Amino acid sequence: PYFAAFNDFQKLEDEIKQTFDLQRVIITPGDSDRDHWVKDELGRRAVAFLQANLTKKQTIAVTGGTSMAAVAEVMQPTEKSTDCTFVPARGGLGERVENQANTICAEMANKMKGDYRLLYVPDPLSEETYRSIIEEPGVKETLHMIKQADLVMHGIGDALTMAERRKASSDVLTKLKSGKAISEAFGYYFDQRGQVVHKVRTVGMQLEDLSNIKTVVAVAGGESKAKAIESYLRQGKSTVLITDEGAAEALIKDF
Ligand code: BG6
16 A cells, blocks of 8 residues: 555554564654665655754764665754764764765754764774774773764665675675574674674674664665565664555564
């Protein structure tokens, strides 16, 4: 049922909310796999959510990706949420610059008339560099802000699509395939049951940090992402899902 009115999704939203033990599910009509405007609409719903839920002086951690870029695109200032600071959730993950968390974070902050901090970390990161970089005062301060974030907003990707987009090595690709990785978020790759198969070594938000954050919002749509969304939500670290009709229907059909 394409182009259904927004409130027609109440039942589907409730069903997904219960199935994945979420606090809130927001579904926008259409399928972003088929129509580009649906992704823009996902962005608008995400911005509306932020506007309704942010208050003054909050810290918002964001990931990269095209869904987050769509959110940044339509970001708008609000009176309620002044003096907010945006931080990237994790360091470099191998994305093109327009899809990087740093870029998206700065754009969101500028549009919201807020502040931002960036993480300049080489990518990929060796164990040795990792250890010394987290001791840098500038990095330390940003890392502290990331862990104290009031709200996290992130994308969910299909595992192999993300690995290829990030030009992962053949060793990593083999590991993902043999571990049957289905989804990716925050640089972590998960299998069907939500178990971590592989993790990109970078600084920033770790999966376990999410449990301390009140509001963790996933923004992901398109029927082709349904399996990835399901796999990621299995480990239950997000509290809100903003998705589209295409993904939502496949998600329920699948379960
Ligand atoms: C990445 C995020 O940048 O974007 C991931 O770090 C996510 O968490 C991915 O999987 C999703 O990308 P897109 O383009 O499908 O929104």
